Structures are given as structure tokens and as C-alpha cells.
Amino acid sequence: MMVTEKRVTLLVLAVLVAAAPLVFPSAFYFRVGSLIFVNAIAVTGLVVLIGYAGQVSLGHAGFMGIGAYACALLPAHVGLHPALAGLAGAALSGLVAWAVGRPILRLKGYYLAVASLGFGILVSMSLANEAWLTGGPDGMAVPDAGLRDLTRAMGLGWSAAEGWYALCGLALLLAAWIALNLHDSPSGRALRALNGSEIAAGTVGIDVAKFKLDAFVVSAVYASVAGSLLALQNKYVTPDIAGALHSVELVTMTVLGGAASVPGAVLGAAILTTLPQALAVFQHYEQLMLGLVMMLVMIFLPAGLLPSLLKRLKERGR
Known part of the structure; x- marks a missing residue:
């Protein structure tokens, strides 16, 4: 990806984040927008893992659960500020991923997918069963992060929904910037070499195990960061955030938008976050229609929505 292309991608994303509120008919849409940004952050991480490195994980909602519950447990038991608890949750998730990844990343294909799914189920079950600590299936409250007070101190008359929209939008821009810069860095090129062929990457001196x-x-x-943002703005968290279905939804968003595309990740997250709302008119057939739409996209646009559409536009331009 050229430097100019990366700058254009970030500029377009920043303009969309800033301009979208101009057409929001009600405050409810700030909430939807922040949910899109949160999902897009998690999916951008999967772009690095699936799109760049070619490794499939079906348990990443487990890390969202770790980040979310860190914001609830650390303030309650350690007295840490919720925002700092989110950072601590990200560090813990990185440590857990390092410990879990060393054995399971030796697996390949569907063996890796099943192993990562097992990790996600383990986290979800632990959160649901350890009621003495996590509140069990009913979940637990998350302390107020004080975002509204901060915006007032800055002289901004924003509501809580507007404040979280802005914060999640800025977090997404930062996440996209990091992923886009990683793409063409030496580490990014090594990851993409793994995606092509692990054997070939190893023969040219790439440490396959390390980069995976x-x-x-x-x-x-x-x-984890996405999970923390979701928990902080909801002020409540339940084990569902770490559920297997949520992991599958994240992978679906990644593949739908374009597994190797950062802007595709945002598009996939936007579609699957808003599509259930749009299909609500079908009532009992909502899930059926959602599945049908995803099947059609995968059949006719197998590379993902955004890469396929851009390719067709370039072909027409020629």
C-alpha cells in the first residue's frame, strides 16, 4: 500500500467519522456509530491475524471479555480507575495471548480454528460460572469512566452518547493507522509472506513461529481494547461478550468486508452491526435474511465487499 493510499484511507475514514453526526436523525445513532467503531477495532485486529498472517481464530471474543471484565473487576477490587483498568486489561490480554498462542499456533487450518474456539469457550464459561467474582450469567456493573465530566471540563456540551462516539471514533482512527503502517513495514511483509507460504517464508529466514x-x-x-470500550460505555458487562457466537460474528465481519483490508474491516463491521436493524421489518425471518445476504456476498464477491468492488471499479476505469 502506497503512502498516499494510506493517507487517503485515513482521511476518508476521519471525514466519515466527523461528518456522519451531521445526518443523524436522533441521539440513538450516536450509540449505533460507537458500536460500529468498537466492532471495527476488534475486526481490524483480525485483519492483522487473518488477512496479513493467514491464521484463523474463532476465539477472539474471549479477549474482548478479558478487556471488558478488567474494567469491572479492577476498579471494584483494586480501586483502579476504569480507563486505566482497560489498559491493564489490554496488557493482560497480550500476556494471555502470548501464553496461549505458543502451543496452539503450532497447529494449522481448522485445527487452529478449533483450538482457538476452545479458548474462547473456556473464557466464556469461566466468566459465567465464577459468580462469586464476575456476577455469573447476570454480569456485573462497570463504574463510570467520567467521560461526560471530562467533556464538560473541556467546554464541550456533549451528551454521553456523543462523547463515546467521539472517543470510539478516535480509537478506531488510531487502530487503523497502526494496522496500515504495519502492512508495509518489515514485520508486515514478513506476516504477508507467512500468508503466502509458511515453508517459503521459513526458507528465506523468517522466524515463522515468532511472527505468527x-x-x-x-x-x-x-x-481487548474494543471490549473495554464497549463495557465502559454500556456501564455493564455479561459473559455474552466472550461467547463463541460473538467470535464467529467478528470473523464474519472480517471476511465480509475483505480479510486483508483495513477499510474493508470497517465496512464489514458497519454492515453486520446495522444490518440486523435494517432487517427487523422481516420480523421472524430476520436471521434467515441476514444469512442469505452473507451467502450471496460470499458467492459473488469472494474476496470481500470492498476489495471486490474496488477491483471492478478499476476494471471499468481501464
């Missing part, structure tokens, strides 16, 4: 583990840790930190 690095990608896994980076993607886990992305997911």
Missing part, C-alpha cells in the same frame, strides 16, 4: 505469535498478540490487544 506476534500477530496473535497484536490482534488480542485490539480485541
